[in-house]
Amino acid sequence: MTTVNLNRRRFLQYMASGTLISAMPQFAFSRDYKLNLTPNRAFQADVEIALTAHKTEVPILLGANTRVLKYSARLLRGPANTIKTLPSYLGPILHFEQGQKVRIFFYNQIAAPCITHWHGMHVPQIMDGHPMYAIDHGEQYVYEFEVNNPAGTNWYHPHTHEVTAQQVYRGLAGLITISDAIERKLALPDGEYDIPLIIQDRTFTADNQLHYALTMQQRMQGFLGNTILANGQHNPTIPVKTRAYRLRILNGSNARIYKLGWNDGSPLTAIGTDGGLLEAPQDFPYIMLSPGERVEIWADFSGRELGSELALKTLPYHGFSMNMGGRGMRGSQDRMNDGSRQGKEATIIRFAIQEQVSDSPQLPHILSPIQRFTEKDISNPNNTVPIAIGMHRMTFNLNNRTFNMLDYANLEKIPVNTLQRIRITNTTPSMRGGMRGRRGGGMMNMMAQPHPIHLHGQQFQILSRTPNYGDSTYAEVKDGFINHGWKDTVLVMPGEEVEIIKPFMDYTGRFLYHCHNLEHEDMGMMRNFFVE
Structure with a gap:
């Protein structure tokens, strides 16, 4: 390993990029770090x-x-x-x-x-x-x-x-x-029947170049492209046979949240999530997938007619968005008609049934054993670790702090080889009386948007979800959350409180937690846990 002075490296980098003044607080640290x-x-x-x-x-x-x-x-x-x-x-x-x-x-x-x-x-x-x-x-x-x-x-x-x-x-x-050995025994679809699907959204210029220029609104809500790509391709169609496939789906977008569903309304069968296979398959009418999240789908094309197509779509919902004029979130979304708004319906990929086969694997009733954690397993039953989503001076933060490369607070110190209960809250004072319960709440409503919170290190389990208000927007998405199995990213809706149990095993040091809306992350909505 080579020892370098982190501050000298950063000083040179910030000098080159012209951002030295905004980065000055980091130079208070003088430790050397090994690369x-x-x-x-x-x-x-x-x-x-x-x-x-x-x-x-x-x-x-x-x-x-x-x-x-x-x-x-x-x-x-x-x-x-x-x-x-x-x-x-x-x-x-x-x-x-x-x-x-x-x-x-x-x-x-x-x-x-x-x-x-x-x-x-x-x-x-x-x-x-x-x-x-x-x-x-x-x-x-x-x-x-x-x-x-x-x-x-x-x-x-x-x-x-x-x-x-x-x-x-x-x-x-x-x-x-x-x-692993457990997966191999299940004989899940593999080879050509194991299909990766990376979903991203992009905006292109007239000469096909990627357009990325952030307005204030795009910084606050995250960049939303007007063209959806699947595996880097626009409007792809995959030929399939009349049998079962395994779809490994990643939301690789910067900020877009997808409401995945089949175009014919049939349920989605989930067999895995961020941290691996579920204990058993689960059917959903649709699945919400935020940036950084993964889901594995059992897609069975048996019994479908040759020449027919089945499309995977992102279904419409009233997405939360920034309203710089303070006139309410939903109206702000509905006025955007350029294809880049959150919650817009679109086709992601089509599957064309092109070959008849007689054999197909059966969906296993049991997939992978999972050790389920309960409150009895928690190492900190009387000291829940908070992750409070907030905003100050038009910048999102976590626990009233933004990112500083080496910084951590006392509440972010975690003993190694422990199971910690963590409470993630996405509430503001204006939400406590309901999303529309106060007049003149435009500034608070700017903050009222979903945040996909990602924790580095080992995956966690969701203990509970508590919406602190109910409205039609939440009702449009709530049945698409996968709350079982292992997760490393969880979508926390406005007004919602999510409790998780996370292991901090084996390794010490700084492990990040942050919003996986990448524009929010780059603005400083990221912190260190210090595991010791």
Whole structure:
């Protein structure tokens, strides 16, 4: 490992970007931090990958190619199925087996500093992609970790301070799939019948280039593109057979929340969520999927007519949005007709039934055992850890604080190897009397929007959801929350209080928690837990 002075590195970076004045508070810290720039010879890797972030051009829409950022990978050691390339700008799928030891050489070939986070993976702090470890153009960072996670779907993306949103928006993202012995015994659909589906929204200029320019409203609500892409493609159609498929769906958007549903109204059958397989399949009329969340769907096309199509859509709902004029949230949304508003109906992908087959796997009644936590298991029964969503001077915050690279408060100190009850609240004074209970509440209503809260480290379990008000907007989405299984990101609605139980096992150090609306994250809606 190479020791560098974090403040000197940041000083040079901020000088180059012209943001030194706003960053000055960080220079109060004078600690040195070690960057993992060379491999550990004692770490015997089963898998080695060279992963590079770089600029390129790819076809997305008809006409000119689009300039993007992209992850590319090369397998240095390990099974041949470790890397699977996807079309367009998305990074390759990295496939791991539980228990494998993985070494990834990350090379930054983009102009700005960058660091990669393994979203959902249970790894040590120095391997987690904390923004303090961002490397400059031309530098290398070495990740070494054992795959502790069970079978499931995770992902990787940049976590560079104040530019995560831009770097993800311009293309840096990819899936991680993990297998284990329990999953293999289930004989779930695999190979061509295991379909990844990364959903993102983008806005393009007339010459097919990505448009990303934030107005105040877009900073506050998050950037919403007017074109939905699936696996980096616009309006794709996938040919399928009359049998069951496994769909691994990731919301890789910066801020858009999807209300997933089939166009014919049939239920969605969930078999997995952020942290892996559920205990048993669950049917939903629709599924709400916020940025960073994943869901695995059992899609059975048996019995459907050859030549027919089934479309996965995002269904309409009255999305919460910023109203800079203070005239109420819903009216602000309804006046937006450019295709970029939250809650707009759209088709994501079509499945065309093109081949008749006679055999299809059966949906298992039992999937994966889950140790369910109860209040008896909690290490802090009398001292619940708060995550209070707030706003000050037009900036969202957590527990009345914004992000400072190394900072943590006393309430953010967590003993290692404990199970902590955490209460996430998304309420304001104006909500306590109902969302429309006060006149002149425009400023408070600016804050009244959903926040997908992501916690690094091990996944958690949802203990309870308590809406502190009820209206038609909440009623439109409440039946789409998956509250069982393991999660690392939870959508907290306006006026809602969500209690979770989260393990903090094995590793000490700084582990982030933040809003996964990436514009909110970059504005400072992020904090450190300090596990000791």
